[in-house]
Amino acid sequence: MSTPVKKVPLHLQSAQNRLLIKHGKIVNVDSVVDGDVYIEDGVIKQVGSNLIIPGGTRIIDARGKYVIPGGIDPHTHLEIEFMGAKSVDDFYRGTKAAIAGGTTMIIDFALPKKGQSLLETYQKYRESADEKVCCDYGLHVGVTWWSDKVREEMEILCKHHGVNSFKTFMAYKDVFMLGDSELFEVFERCKELGAVALVHAENGSIIAKKAQQLLAAGITGPEGHQLSRPEPVEAEAVGRACVIANQVNCPLYIVRVTSKSSAAIVSSVRKQGVVVFGETLASSVGTDGTRQLDKSWLHAAAYVTSPPLRPDPTTPEYLITMLAQDGLQLVGSDNCTFSLDQKAMGKDDFTKIPNGVNGVEDRMSVVWEKGVHSGVMDVKRFVAVTSTNAAKIFNIYPRKGCIAVGSDADIVVWDPVKTRVISAKTHNQAVDFNIFEGMECHGVPEYVIVNGRVCVDEGDLKAVQGFGKFVPTPVYSEYVYEKVKHAEEDATLNAVSVPAVVTKMNELKLDIAVENGGILLEPKLADEAPVSPSAEASLTSCPSSKGQRNLQDSTFSISEELDDTARKSCIRVKNPPGGQSSGGFW
Ligand code: URP
Ligand code: ZN
Numbered sequence: 105m106s107t108p109v110k111k112v113p114l115h116l117q118s119a120q121n122r123l124l125i126k127h128g129k130i131v132n133v134d135s136v137v138d139g140d141v142y143i144e145d146g147v148i149k150q151v152g153s154n155l156i157i158p159g160g161t162r163i164i165d166a167r168g169k170y171v172i173p174g175g176i177d178p179h180t181h182l183e184i185e186f187m188g189a190k191s192v193d194d195f196y197r198g199t200k201a202a203i204a205g206g207t208t209m210i211i212d213f214a215l216p217k218k219g220q221s222l223l224e225t226y227q228k229y230r231e232s233a234d235e236k237v238c239c240d241y242g243l244h245v246g247v248t249w250w251s252d253k254v255r256e257e258m259e260i261l262c263k264h265h266g267v268n269s270f271k272t273f274m275a276y277k278d279v280f281m282l283g284d285s286e287l288f289e290v291f292e293r294c295k296e297l298g299a300v301a302l303v304h305a306e307n308g309s310i311i312a313k314k315a316q317q318l319l320a321a322g323i324t325g326p327e328g329h330q331l332s333r334p335e336p337v338e339a340e341a342v343g344r345a346c347v348i349a350n351q352v353n354c355p356l357y358i359v360r361v362t363s364k365s366s367a368a369i370v371s372s373v374r375k376q377g378v379v380v381f382g383e384t385l386a387s388s389v390g391t392d393g394t395r396q397l398d399k400s401w402l403h404a405a406a407y408v409t410s411p412p413l414r415p416d417p418t419t420p421e422y423l424i425t426m427l428a429q430d431g432l433q434l435v436g437s438d439n440c441t442f443s444l445d446q447k448a449m450g451k452d453d454f455t456k457i458p459n460g461v462n463g464v465e466d467r468m469s470v471v472w473e474k475g476v477h478s479g480v481m482d483v484k485r486f487v488a489v490t491s492t493n494a495a496k497i498f499n500i501y502p503r504k505g506c507i508a509v510g511s512d513a514d515i516v517v518w519d520p521v522k523t524r525v526i527s528a529k530t531h532n533q534a535v536d537f538n539i540f541e542g543m544e545c546h547g548v549p550e551y552v553i554v555n556g557r558v559c560v561d562e563g564d565l566k567a568v569q570g571f572g573k574f575v576p577t578p579v580y581s582e583y584v585y586e587k588v589k590h591a592e593e594d595a596t597l598n599a600v601s602v603p604a605v606v607t608k609m610n611e612l613k614l615d616i617a618v619e620n621g622g623i624l625l626e627p628k629l630a631d632e633a634p635v636s637p638s639a640e641a642s643l644t645s646c647p648s649s650k651g652q653r654n655l656q657d658s659t660f661s662i663s664e665e666l667d668d669t670a671r672k673s674c675i676r677v678k679n680p681p682g683g684q685s686s687g688g689f690w
Contacts, residue, residue: 121145121556124157125517128166132173132506133488141171143513146556151509164551164558166517172487173505174208174239174514174552175468176494179359179383179436182212183232187458189446192534195236198439200567201465201532203559206549208239208514209504209575210464211494213271215246215280222247222257226265230574237572239554240514242498244269244302248279250286255293262297266576268499269357270294274341275306275410284348291354295588298579300497301349302357305341305366306333306411315455326404328454330396330412338411339365346373346380353592355379355584357497360438362388362411364422371431377594379587381497382432386463389424389435390470390540392417405447406537408457409438424474427489428481434493435471437463441535461539466526468516470540472547476520499581517551524548532565 123143130137130151142150142157150157182198184191193201195212202210212233216225222245233241245261247254247270261267272290273280282290287303294301314332323331342358346369349356361367361384370382393413398404407413426432440460450457463470471490475481481489495505502511523546528538552560559567 122158122161123164123513123553123556123558124155124161125164125166125171125515125551125553128169128171128517129483130171130507131483131487132508133484133492136170136483141507141515143515143553143556146513148507148509148511148513148515151507162558164517166551168519168521169550170483170518170520171507172206172483172516172518173491173495173507173511174516174554175202175206175490176504177202177207177210177437177439177464177467178434178494178498179385179438180210180212180464181215181438181440181460182210184213184215184440186215186440186460187456188449189442189458191441191460192443192446193439193441193462193464194534195233195241196238196569197532197534198464199236199238199241199572200565200569203239203552203554203567204532204549204565205465206468206516206518206552206560207464208516208552208554209241210239211242211244211269211498211577213244213246215271216248218249218279222254223260223265226261226267234574235570238559238567238569239572240504240512240575241572242500242575242577243267244271246271246273246280247290248273248282250282250289255289258293258299259297262299262579266574266578268298268577268579268581269300269302271302271304271359273304273308274345275304275308275311277308277312280304281308284344287345287348288352291349291356292352295352295354298581298585300355300357300581300584302359303341303345303349304359304410305338305345307337307341307344310337310340319453319455324453325401326408326450326454326457327397329408329410329457329459330393330415332454333410333412335363335365335414338363339369342366342369343373346370346378349380350378353379353588355381355588357381357383359383360385360388360411360436361423361432362419363414364416364419366411367423367426367432371426374431377591379584379591381434381493382426383434383436384423384427384432386435386437386467386470387413387461387539389420389427389474390463390466390543392419395539401451402444402447405450405457406444407461407539408447408450408454408459409440409461410459420474421480424471424478424480427471428475428485433489434497435467435489436494437467439464439533441533443536462531462533462535462537463539465531465533466538466540466543466545468549469524469526469545469547470543472518472520473543473545477546496583497581498577499579499583500575500577501583504575513553513556515551515553516549517553519548519550520546522546522548522550 125141130139139153140155142155183194214226214229216222245267272282291301311333318328361382393415396404396407441462442458446458476486492505495501526540526543
């Protein structure tokens, strides 16, 4: 069975098939060059100066602007059915919003439930997406259970359906979560097939236990979600995933690194030669978990996502610096949007709040604002983390992710001076809340060209439903598998101290505090193990919630009713001494 080639109906094809972008600063990962880009029939035909082009070609003046590869968002969940709800941004609204923000390709996830066929799930996503997408898309496929059939279907997907990446979960117990031996099997199979293993790294068993304890202690509001998933629970899983993948020499891609300690582990094991890539998110660099402690239940619930946004407000700066310095390699959105009505499904129990936030539209602007505008990264690195690295890892480079002759004409003319203020009132997404509400962003996509069609024209959105197409991602990405080859050749890798990072966690203090204004990227052994009260012990000393709660109040506000001693005890759990990140492993 092979993937059908989709024909774009004539009326959806670009009326203007020739385009010249003049006088821009053309940015690729390794260069910024003044010049022109000539596009014909959806493909870049010439790049340079004084180009000879046919008459009648439309000209876009990019003077004073950057001409960058269209963004590639490697992590979206459009119309996903998850936690009893279906995400409100479907493949039409989601990709339209993506284009509005300067993203010209997304990679979504076909996630089967346990026992379901990977192939059938993939086909279902294809059928739904092909009709609706305004920009190109690819698919990762989830492996949420293990059997011989799954093994075979992974091969079929790789050989005949343009899939080269499989997503596993160490969280969502009884839903998506795999145990270590299953992870081992999946990673081994990925390696055999030349694929990339993706992992959502959080310790699902610990989360389930902590969630039970919190609910029993009366913590039912959105803050309970954050408390049940502390940083070490993410960091432990990141380390464990690295160890398992390293045993079978499988290239590993950690999705949504949200915490300093996890980012430090990714950075550290990469330096030891382990083939691992770290993705963080627009949400994690653009905002933080303090919003999840808001007194308004709905406001707090809107920020519920997993792993959670971290309450340590220095996290975003740390993560963007990691991105700039190649401790992390790329930034996705994990756009998985649920309306406030849907979020309210968890009004009495935080474990029932559908997890997920927006980001597909604002990812580029947020990274520009926090990265380039703030002076942390240059424009070349911006291109790398928002586009090129995803193209390379998922093996669609140089078709995507660069501005060169022969590449798809997915291009953004980026105005670095113009500003916009993000708001749910004006965004193009279907969701009724925006986690970046009120953020002023310098850097606006003035033109967005998708396969040669001008889909944002002087700021006006003109996306076309069904114009996008599925882009197969072939196995054996040279970018990835060259690294695997080198790692295998390197005899010293057997002695890599990944286990040292991971197995010594109980004694280890990952000192990643911001010191003297600089960020220590390396985990350091602490002089002594941190001495902290256990979260469980402190939690049991918190009085439970009493009476009916209004949706406007999160259980966090309950702490205001506590006497001082009890409050201190609770606050200590929420915000351990020294901060979540620098306090070591609890
Ligand atoms: O909160 C999230 N991330 N929701 C989407 C599902 C996932 O974990 O990717
Ligand atoms: Zn996700």
